[in-house]
Amino acid sequence: MTSQDVHFYQVGSFAVGNRLLEQEERTVQAQVDRTNSIDSGHRACQGCGEALGARYALDAAMRATNGQIVAVNATGCLEVFSTPYPETSWRIPWLHSLFGNAPAVATGVAAALRAKGIEDVRVVAQAGDGGTVDIGFGCLSGMFERNDDVLFICYDNEGYMNTGVQRSAATPPAARTATTKAVGAEPGNTFGQGKDLPRIAMAHNIPYVATATVADLHDLERKVERAMEFHGARYLHVLVPCPLGWGSASNETIHIARLAKESGLFPVFEAEDGVVRSVSPIRRRVPVEEYLKLQRRFAHLFGPHPRLDVIARIQSMADANIERYGLVSPESLEESS
Amino acid sequence: MKLPFAISLDIGSGRANHTGSWRVERPVYVDRLPPCNNACPAGENIQGWLYDAESGNYEAAWRKLVEENPLPGIMGRVCFHPCESACNRVQVDEAVGINAVERFLGDLALEKGWTLPKPGPDTGKRILVVGAGPAGLSATYHLRRLGHRVRLVDSASHLGGMMRYGIPAYRLPRAVLDAEIARIVAMGVDIQLDHVVHDVEQERHDGMFDAVFLAVGAQLGKRVDIPAGDSSRVIDAVKFLHQVADEDPPLLGRRVVIYGGGDTAFDTARTARRLGATDAVIVYRRNRERMGASGEEFEQALGEGVTVRWLSTIKKFDGDRILLEKMKLNGEGFPEPTGEFEELDADSLVLAVGQDTDLSLLDHAHDVTVRDGSVEVLDSMMASPSGIFAGGDAIPAQRTATVAVGHGKRAAHGIDNFVMGSDSVPKVRNRLASFEQLNTWYYADAPRTERPELERIRRQTNFEEVVGGLSEDNALFEARRCMSCGNCFECDNCFGVCPDNAVIKLGGNMRYEFDYDFCKGCGICVKECPCGAIEMVPERN
Secondary structure: OOOOOOOOOOOOOOOOOOOOOOHHHOOHHHOOOOOOOEOOOOOOOOOOHHHHHHHHHHHHHHHHOOOOEEEEEOOOHHHHHHOOOOEEOEOOOEEEOOOOOHHHHHHHHHHHHHHOOOOOOEEEEEEEHHHHHHOOHHHHHHHHHHOOOEEEEEEEOOOEOOOOOEOOOOOOOOOOOOOOOOOOOOOOOOOOOOOOHHHHHHHOOOOEEEEEEOOOHHHHHHHHHHHOOOOOOEEEEEEOOOHHHHOOOHHHHHHHHHHHHHHOOOOOEEEEOOEEEEEOOOOOOOOHHHHHOOOHHHHHHOOOOOOHHHHHHHHHHHHHHHHHHOOOOHHHHHHHO | OOOOOOOOOOOEEHHHOOHHHHOOEEEEEOOOEOHHHHHOOOOOOHHHHHHHHHOOOHHHHHHHHHOOOOOHHHHHHHOOOHHHHHOHHHHOOOOOOHHHHHHHHHHHHHHHOOOOOOOOOOOOOEEEEEOOOHHHHHHHHHHHHOOOEEEEEOOOOOOOOHHHHOOOOOOOOHHHHHHHHHHHHOOOOEEEOOOOOOOHHHHHHHHOOOEEEEOOOOOEEOOOOOOEOOOOOEEEHHHHHHHHHOOOOOOOOOEEEEEOOOHHHHHHHHHHHHOOOOEEEEEOOOOHHHOOOOHHHHHHHHHOOOEEEOOEEEEEEOOOEEEEEEEEEOOOOOEEEEEEEEEEEOOEEEEOOOEEOOOHHHOOOOOOOEEOOEEOOOOOOEEEOOOEEEOHHHOOOOOOHHHHHHHHHHHHHHHHHHHHOOOOOOOOOOOEOOHHHOOHHHOOOOOOOOOOEOOHHHHOOOOOOOEOOOOHHHHHHHHOOOOOOOOOOOOOHHHHHOOOOOEEEOOOOOOEEEOOOOOOOOOHHHHHOOOOOEEEEEOOO
């Protein structure tokens, strides 16, 4: 008689929790006593990916450090919707200074802790993509270069959403924003510009760089825990869909993040000392249209006069990612051809 | 201490901001009817007992199973499992092997000696059950649980009906049959065997019964008119299988031809092979697509050397040769003669062309309607307002053991309403859980575990069981393939994916609640629920 591995759980590998798993094998988010670092009552939009990503990441960091973290926040959606004076939704020590200086403030907090001889308290800095790739970029690069003991988390929603959806250097090509209108021969954001921050961070040769999405909680939590095993500068880049800025349905947030990964547009990997160590392979590959057509910021590519040429360029970006990071195993490539 | 302004305020929690007021739709938890439960003729809560089996709580699973069906060991062998055809997992990889897990639970219960629930408090009502096949036994079980006294009569010398006299032992070992029947008998049943009921009204009057359940089966093999010589050996399949069950098999010779295309034809052919026939040839006037037998039975029979002549009818049998006429299907799918003939060597011919019900016991029951040889019944299985109920093969329905078990249960509740003078309405069924409501991303990829089959060579010569059981590991694996369609299985997804922490985890099988003070109604929980157990409803003003 053939025998199967009994340690198979109905949804153990993908869902948040599972009643059949041992307590310690479940995710932080499955625990009734999770920190809920950012509490109910925050003013984020319906279906906000950033509010979700921040809770996922910080709750995991809280577990990894036995509750000993200080968070530094750049200006941005996350700061604005969580702390309208005199309220706060944070249930952890939390500082906010300016839009561009979160990495520098975090460096200062880490230095102060070191000066006071406090070793068990760890520092997490967080910002949106604007505060990371544009406005805070100089401070961040310095923090990386000095290898300060900070985990910097970027919640990437691909634009300045809080101020009315303007383009950032993380906005993808062809996307419509308030400053990249869907008009003319090359509608939306231009191709060939913008910054790939995870690769820039890797080029600093810092100990740990990783990407994640809100669609894979197990992966995100594991990466936060792994990051907290290192000292020095670490960078985590989390894709957090924005229903407002992307023009997507509020219930699609996780689904869209999943499609970003499964199409290859958003490679999910981790790197140590500047070298990619592992990637999350694509499980159910989809063409980029599946991802794009759910978002009104790409609506000008579809409709009665679809821009197949633009879609093809975006597809080739996804294909390049798949090749660069090896997101599809050679065997499954053969199967699909 | 007096503090300057701006640090004189308490820390204000954002929880003061009840964001639930933004909502125009609210998520609500629902239970939907899983397609397996919907398809089960015996009305089993399959998703429910698989849920218990998944955690290795086999006794709880078995208890949930026997709430509806007291014969899981038998069902796990002979049921044609429409549940698996309906299973949503078919659209992911393959159906969950529900039938195999049911058998595992049934066998484990026998091994561990788990007993059925105790009979209900005595109502003083007396019910006559005629026929101790699957319908009669199921009705007896449910009637006893409702507290009614039951007299179970059967014309044969053993209980079991067609499960004993129609289904060969290599598909249903007698030890399992006997043990599951004994468990029902142990609930306290007045049994009368070798007793033929000639007149149901007289029998009811003599025994002062409050109601009667007729489950007499279809015991008469149909005949077809085939010119056959005096020396020709022609027998009907029902009689043949009955004699084999009585361990008094008739001599059929080495070349046996079976006429018909249903399960009975295949049972007969496979039995004939075991009794030493070198050739067991099924002659069927339609093609494979239109045959009545189950695919599994067909494949197993072919594996044992049974052959089939499709699109053929028998014109003549002269003792050692059969004359076949080739047929073709017309536009409506009916066979038509072609005028082409061929011959086939045969020592005997077994007719498996259908069965009729002997309803002569109803000759004096004038308010019972019999049409086309079957008893007409209402949904409650009531055949006459005077309290005669009927089920199983005696009424117009699919003739399988599982359907009969379902009839027995429904009749028991119908009888209960009748004798107690109540009119409880059946439970409202939940809406069906469709595949489109699932989010299958969350289910791990896992192929189905097949039950081992006895080596073909061994099963040609004996009546040992052909299909083996699952090991515990495999049964557990198989149970865990269930996607729990439409019913929360506490995966914590809604609890995890809410950006507003507006899902409260109650824990300990209590599932979850929404915190509507903070739920903004984004609907992520609905979209990401693997099993479709949440839906959005418009907010009331």
